[in-house]
Amino acid sequence: MSEQQAEQPAEQLATPPVDPMKGFRGVMSAMFVIEAIVVLLALLVVDKDDSITAAQGWFTGAVALALVLGCGLVKRGWITWWVAAVHVALLASFVFLPSLGAVGVVFACAWGWMFWAREDVRKRMAEGRLSSQREQDPSSD
Template sequence: MSTPDRPAQFKPPAVDPWKGFRGVCSGTLILEAIVVFLGIPAVAKLGTGIDTWEIVYLTALGVLMILACGVQSRSWAMGLNLGLQVAMIAGWVIHPAIGVMGLVFAAVWAYLLYLRKDIEARIERGLLRGQRD
């Protein structure tokens, strides 16, 4: 029961509301890793070719994105995701096409941050399906 000095208490959701969100984040990372791996032959064909360090950078970035899918339940996962995004945008040094794709995915991650904030607000207000009687 709520009083003026104490807000209403909602029961916690019956199912984990973050499970779907973590899945979307993992799926986004997989899609981004595919783009990075497909960027290697594209960069090799465009311009003057690709150096060994550029192949190593893009391969390491793609592998890190795949590995990051497994830690989405951790509290620091979104920070890791955004750090990988910065590394993707920094790929502009390798080829502008990589940087542009980084900017495209930055828009996706900005929307995911908005969704995370919306989910948190819905949990606080008790509006999730599993929180209702």
């Protein structure tokens, strides 16, 4: 152990507290990737049943690209609006691509649950009720 580490109190050598929101950002990024894959796979289903137009193909590609770009934006405060805008576009696609609209409904429900869970964790963090915020009892080791 170096001299600098020996001089530091044990409190400073302890691991930093866990940030639960970091875990949510990872889950949100994974959700974006999974949704982009499902959107692109829905394009294959549409192409098998009906022939798709170039506009439908470009629209689906643009939505998939917006979903992938969302992975890099999960730290931003306005990510909720990004998710809402993408899903409004997906739900509007019911008019010309019903299978893509159905994907939008399923994932809109999943995102709604995820945002509800995030707010619940934020509320618990503010109240100090998370297990990571409780002090460990030294006798429990």
